[in-house]
Amino acid sequence: MVKIAPSILNGNMSDIASTIAILDKAEADWVHLDVMDGVFVPNITFGPKTIADIRPLTKTFFDAHLMVHDPNVLLEEFVKAGADMITVHYESPGCAHLDRVIQRIHGLGVKAGVALNPATPDSVLDYVLDSIDMALVMSVNPGFGGQKFIPHSLRKIESIANTAAKRGLKLEIEVDGGVKITNAAEVINAGATVLVAGTAVVAAPDPVQAVKDLKGCAK
Numbered sequence: 001m002v003k004i005a006p007s008i009l010n011g012n013m014s015d016i017a018s019t020i021a022i023l024d025k026a027e028a029d030w031v032h033l034d035v036m037d038g039v040f041v042p043n044i045t046f047g048p049k050t051i052a053d054i055r056p057l058t059k060t061f062f063d064a065h066l067m068v069h070d071p072n073v074l075l076e077e078f079v080k081a082g083a084d085m086i087t088v089h090y091e092s093p094g095c096a097h098l099d100r101v102i103q104r105i106h107g108l109g110v111k112a113g114v115a116l117n118p119a120t121p122d123s124v125l126d127y128v129l130d131s132i133d134m135a136l137v138m139s140v141n142p143g144f145g146g147q148k149f150i151p152h153s154l155r156k157i158e159s160i161a162n163t164a165a166k167r168g169l170k171l172e173i174e175v176d177g178g179v180k181i182t183n184a185a186e187v188i189n190a191g192a193t194v195l196v197a198g199t200a201v202v203a204a205p206d207p208v209q210a211v212k213d214l215k216g217c218a219k
Helices: 013-025 048-057 071-081 098-107 153-167 184-190 198-202 207-216
Strands: 030-036 061-067 085-089 111-116 134-138 172-176 194-196
Touching (some): 013 048, 013 207, 048 071, 061 111, 071 085, 071 098, 085 098, 098 111, 111 172, 153 184, 184 194
Parallel strands (some): 030 061, 085 111
């Protein structure tokens, strides 16, 4: 069954505890943590301190998506804060030695993911696909929520899913950006196993029903 990973960024950041409580009630599978530094992407969100503060509020899997210039600087702090998976961007200058970064994340005892921006081909994952736990397909340009889904993302999702199947890999394929009830089935059918749903869940009138509806798209 597809996993739903709502982003807390779409909630009221002055009352994150309420957002976490809502996601627990909705039985969201993961909590997606959008970490932005204002350098790699044109926005600033939060860091390890915020993650550490909300970690005691839920036992839900913490999916930390680092949209930062150099993730290496704070990897240990994010793990200590309670991240269960750390996803870094292939395009990040700090990931020039991507295989080394992946090894370091695993060495810290958590799962490792690699994210690709919309214009980045999935072929860049060829030599690390066997080493990662998740490939994250950005279906919008990272930095802000509420953007429209980029249609060619479906081809990238499908390509990664086919490659993983041929290699016999148990790879999560996460899709982030513009995912909603009207396109979720198409995204899942392309091969996605995890849907990041910010506006579609956290900003929905009924987040509990929104999660149920998104999961229903997998049937």
